[in-house]
Amino acid sequence: MLLLRVLQNGSLHGYAIAQRIRHLSSDVLQVEEGSLYPALQKMLLKGWVTGEWGTSETGRRVRFYQITAEGRKRLESELSEYEAATEAIQAVLRMA
Amino acid sequence: MRELWRRLYFLAHRRRMERELAEEMAAHREMMAADDRAAFGNTLRLREEARDAWGWTWLDQFGQDLAYGARMLRKSPLFTLSAVAVLAVGIGVNVGAFQLLDTLLLRPLPVRDPQTLYNFSRRNYNSHDTGVPYPELKFMTENATVLSAVMGITERDLFFGDSATERVRTQYVTANYFSELGAGAAWGRVLDPMRDETAEAEPVVVLSYGFWQRRFGPDSSIAGKMIRLNKKPVRVVGVASFDFTGFEPVGVDAWAPLVQEPYLVEGSKLMTAWDTSLHMFGRLKPSITPRAAEDGLRPLVARLKEQQPKVFWDGEFLEAQPAGYLASMDRDVLPVFGLAATLVLLVLVVACANLGNLQLAKALARNHEIRIRASVGAGRGRLVRQLLTESLLLALLGSAVGLFLAFIAAKGVLTILNAPQFLNPSLDYRVVLFVLGMAVLATLLFGLAPALQATRRGKPGTRARMVLVGGQVAASCILLIVSSLLVRGIHRILTAHPGFEYKQALTVDPELYGHGFQPAEAEQYMNELAARVRQLRGVESVALATIPPLGHRISSEGFDKYPGVEVFRNDVDSGFLRTMEIPIVRGRGLQPGDRDVVVVSESLARKIWRGEDAIGKRYPRENTVETVVGVAGNARLVALSNNEATEVYRPLATRLMPNTVLVVKATGAPSEVAGEVRDVAASMDRKVTPAVTLLRTSFEEQVKNSQRGAFVVSLLGALALLLAATGIYGVVAFAVTQRTREIGVRMALGAQPGHVLGLVLRQFSRPAAAGLVVGVAGAAGLSLVLRRVLYGLSHLDPFSYAAGLVLFGAVAALAALLPARRALRVDPAMALRYE
Numbered sequence: 019m020l021l022l023r024v025l026q027n028g029s030l031h032g033y034a035i036a037q038r039i040r041h042l043s044s045d046v047l048q049v050e051e052g053s054l055y056p057a058l059q060k061m062l063l064k065g066w067v068t069g070e071w072g073t074s075e076t077g078r079r080v081r082f083y084q085i086t087a088e089g090r091k092r093l094e095s096e097l098s099e100y101e102a103a104t105e106a107i108q109a110v111l112r113m114a
Numbered sequence: 115m116r117e118l119w120r121r122l123y124f125l126a127h128r129r130r131m132e133r134e135l136a137e138e139m140a141a142h143r144e145m146m147a148a149d150d151r152a153a154f155g156n157t158l159r160l161r162e163e164a165r166d167a168w169g170w171t172w173l174d175q176f177g178q179d180l181a182y183g184a185r186m187l188r189k190s191p192l193f194t195l196s197a198v199a200v201l202a203v204g205i206g207v208n209v210g211a212f213q214l215l216d217t218l219l220l221r222p223l224p225v226r227d228p229q230t231l232y233n234f235s236r237r238n239y240n241s242h243d244t245g246v247p248y249p250e251l252k253f254m255t256e257n258a259t260v261l262s263a264v265m266g267i268t269e270r271d272l273f274f275g276d277s278a279t280e281r282v283r284t285q286y287v288t289a290n291y292f293s294e295l296g297a298g299a300a301w302g303r304v305l306d307p308m309r310d311e312t313a314e315a316e317p318v319v320v321l322s323y324g325f326w327q328r329r330f331g332p333d334s335s336i337a338g339k340m341i342r343l344n345k346k347p348v349r350v351v352g353v354a355s356f357d358f359t360g361f362e363p364v365g366v367d368a369w370a371p372l373v374q375e376p377y378l379v380e381g382s383k384l385m386t387a388w389d390t391s392l393h394m395f396g397r398l399k400p401s402i403t404p405r406a407a408e409d410g411l412r413p414l415v416a417r418l419k420e421q422q423p424k425v426f427w428d429g430e431f432l433e434a435q436p437a438g439y440l441a442s443m444d445r446d447v448l449p450v451f452g453l454a455a456t457l458v459l460l461v462l463v464v465a466c467a468n469l470g471n472l473q474l475a476k477a478l479a480r481n482h483e484i485r486i487r488a489s490v491g492a493g494r495g496r497l498v499r500q501l502l503t504e505s506l507l508l509a510l511l512g513s514a515v516g517l518f519l520a521f522i523a524a525k526g527v528l529t530i531l532n533a534p535q536f537l538n539p540s541l542d543y544r545v546v547l548f549v550l551g552m553a554v555l556a557t558l559l560f561g562l563a564p565a566l567q568a569t570r571r572g573k574p575g576t577r578a579r580m581v582l583v584g585g586q587v588a589a590s591c592i593l594l595i596v597s598s599l600l601v602r603g604i605h606r607i608l609t610a611h612p613g614f615e616y617k618q619a620l621t622v623d624p625e626l627y628g629h630g631f632q633p634a635e636a637e638q639y640m641n642e643l644a645a646r647v648r649q650l651r652g653v654e655s656v657a658l659a660t661i662p663p664l665g666h667r668i669s670s671e672g673f674d675k676y677p678g679v680e681v682f683r684n685d686v687d688s689g690f691l692r693t694m695e696i697p698i699v700r701g702r703g704l705q706p707g708d709r710d711v712v713v714v715s716e717s718l719a720r721k722i723w724r725g726e727d728a729i730g731k732r733y734p735r736e737n738t739v740e741t742v743v744g745v746a747g748n749a750r751l752v753a754l755s756n757n758e759a760t761e762v763y764r765p766l767a768t769r770l771m772p773n774t775v776l777v778v779k780a781t782g783a784p785s786e787v788a789g790e791v792r793d794v795a796a797s798m799d800r801k802v803t804p805a806v807t808l809l810r811t812s813f814e815e816q817v818k819n820s821q822r823g824a825f826v827v828s829l830l831g832a833l834a835l836l837l838a839a840t841g842i843y844g845v846v847a848f849a850v851t852q853r854t855r856e857i858g859v860r861m862a863l864g865a866q867p868g869h870v871l872g873l874v875l876r877q878f879s880r881p882a883a884a885g886l887v888v889g890v891a892g893a894a895g896l897s898l899v900l901r902r903v904l905y906g907l908s909h910l911d912p913f914s915y916a917a918g919l920v921l922f923g924a925v926a927a928l929a930a931l932l933p934a935r936r937a938l939r940v941d942p943a944m945a946l947r948y949e
Contacts, residue, residue: 033145050155056163
């Protein structure tokens with residue numbers, strides 16, 4: 019979900035995706051950066067993202083990932099599911 | 115769906131995909147700050163995880179297993195060779211049987227659009243008749259809107275040559291027969307509706323390729339020549355192409371237009387009378403279903419019933435059944451098919467159990483390797499999969515060889531059966547699928563138990579081995595008992611007296627009904643024929659009967675009060691029982707002038723009156739009052755293989771005279787008087803061409819099929835026995851090797867030879883005993899089915915069971931003792947140094 023959300027604003031390469039997630043979460047979400055790639059492969063297979071080779075800001079050949087229509091749909095449904103879940107949790111927290 | 119495509123795309127381009135992934139990850143690491151790179155994680159592991167996401171890991175592993183398995187098989191060629199041989203036999207038998215089924219039942223006849231061809235027969239709620247009168251057929255041809263063509267066929271033997279002695283099996287067909295089935299001629303032409311259908315047309319005939327070859331050799335100038343059939347000149351217009359089968363691929367010699375039947379069979383009313391019968395075939399119009407065709411014909415039958423109320427039954431309709439196949443899967447075929455399938459599967463079971471033991475021994479020998487693999491992290495599932503892959507490889511090899519064997523076997527069987535040429539076993543997708551299915555089934559049968567056993571933690575047990583031994587014993591026992599039941603049953607049919615004299619007898623059928631004889635005319639003819647034949651030298655006695663013994667005609671009746679009792683009926687003159695040497699057990703035989711009396715067979719008397727005396731009782735048929743005056747010995751006149759057949763004999767009424775045949779008993783060989791008898795019958799009426807049949811020939815023909823069946827089943831039994839024997843030999847030999855040390859110690863301590871033998875063999879006694887019990891029970895169950903197929907069989911014949919078990923016991927004991935003896939030759943000193 020996070021990957022798709024990050025990609026929603028435009029295509030990025032792997033390193034940039036990792037950077038963005040780290041920055042946006044203020045360094046709270048720190049995982050093995052490499053585990054990004056198995057996840058990206060899965061999403062390529064599912065057709066949620068497409069990859070295209072290009073040149074990075076530093077002149078290195080890298081793959082840019084771009085979200086597809088299917089990916090957006092998926093993101094929406096995941097977000098609404100997530101919201102429903104958090105709302106429910108918060109409701110319980112408030113009431114209890 | 116699209117995901118599957120992407121998956122396949124990934125598979126196809128996996129090299130590039132992996133390269134890209136690696137490059138991408140390297141770039142990522144470069145971009146990270148040098149001190150931070152540990153946060154990326156293990157590159158190799160991550161790459162593997164990414165590959166997992168593509169979902170092809172199992173394929174990689176399968177490939178590795180396959181390569182490894184192939185290496186293992188190459189390393190032990192002797193094992194591989196014997197395993198493939200055993201499997202080839204087990205699978206080959208099954209594939210061969212399936213190939214026969216495929217060619218005989220599943221493949222359509224080689225005619226044009228066989229799927230739309232249907233046979234139509236008369237049916238209502240309780241009656242069925244495959245014969246349709248010609249006037250009805252004609253009416254349907256003119257009026258049926260659901261059929262694009264209607265064909266009629268009827269069959270009668272004609273006699274070829276100047277003396278009219280050579281039988282020519284002729285089918286009279288509507289002239290559209292060939293064009294509708296899309297058949298051409300090898301020479302000359304086939305029948306043509308435009309030229310041959312009219313009554314004024316010249317009498318013509320088309321010969322079958324087989325008959326032409328047999329009778330006229332290579333003479334292709336036969337087309338256009340005149341020949342004589344039933345002493346009448348007929349022009350041969352052509353020879354049908356060699357692959358033409360029509361609806362009946364075997365044994366038809368010639369086809370003549372239906373309109374010529376009255377010319378060839380003088381006096382025939384086939385084309386006009388309502389009590390005649392033909393086989394009716396029709397081609398459904400496009401998009402008409404068989405049910406729709408039946409519904410479409412229903413009002414037409416109803417219209418005919420208005421005109422001929424006596425001919426048609428209440429609620430009668432024409433039932434449509436597929437005609438484009440050689441045989442159909444109906445209720446009669448199913449038990450035979452099921453039985454055959456069970457028997458061949460049993461052979462596979464024996465083969466797989468045999469091989470399973472070999473695999474098990476091998477897996478135990480590889481215990482070391484398996485332990486190492488397990489300790490470096492291979493899960494049990496992964497190990498089982500690897501062992502199964504090896505087994506699958508073996509099974510595929512075995513299937514390939516088996517397919518080859520099956521092909522040869524099926525070809526051989528078809529040649530023995532004298533099957534027509536178009537029945538050529540070939541590889542179609544059904545056979546290929548079946549072979550693959552067999553390979554998988556075999557893999558599970560012989561590979562699963564050893565794989566599970568070998569990978570079990572802790573001390574390897576012997577349970578799988580015992581189960582496999584038991585299975586082999588059970589399956590081979592079933593096969594042996596069933597084949598000995600069959601062989602004994604056939605033997606009994608062949609040697610037991612059928613209850614009447616057939617070696618000295620012959621029948622003469624002048625087919626008076628076909629020639630339009632009236633009852634009084636026919637009576638005069640038959641009586642004169644009987645009187646004149648009786649005068650011939652070499653003739654002992656003669657008699658008249660409506661149903662010729664061992665002929666193809668059957669007439670039977672049943673009773674409402676005794677459901678399940680089917681009585682074969684024969685209307686005969688007073689000399690019949692004496693001529694056929696059927697004894698009168700009680701009461702008297704039929705006498706001249708008898709009316710409203712019957713003589714029943716002992717079997718019928720027992721079924722209906724149980725212990726009581728049948729004489730003087732009323733025969734239980736509805737609508738008649740007939741008294742039983744005598745009980746005759748059982749005689750299987752029409753159902754040779756049915757030893758529970760029941761018969762009833764009635765005095766011959768004048769009305770049935772056109773349907774009677776003359777039965778002749780000769781003092782010497784009947785073939786010596788046959789010619790004279792034929793001449794007498796032919797000389798009495800110019801129209802008649804009599805058919806003379808020796809009962810001995812009919813008898814031999816009827817038992818031939820049963821003999822062939824018994825032969826095939828015995829062959830399966832022998833195969834199973836051979837497989838089981840080699841299997842047992844292997845298992846015992848293995849057990850001896852495994853315990854060499856222990857045996858050596860015991861011998862060193864002074865154990866007796868008998869004791870040592872017992873030690874080796876005792877462990878097999880329980881699975882063997884269990885296998886025997888299951889085998890006997892299974893054979894008893896199977897023979898119940900068998901009994902429905904082959905009447906002559908006694909399913910609880912103790913001799914057959916004993917013979918099967920003794921044979922198996924002897925061979926199994928031999929197979930076990932040979933390797934066990936090796937245990938006795940163990941040199942204690944050697945054995946102790948062994949390890």
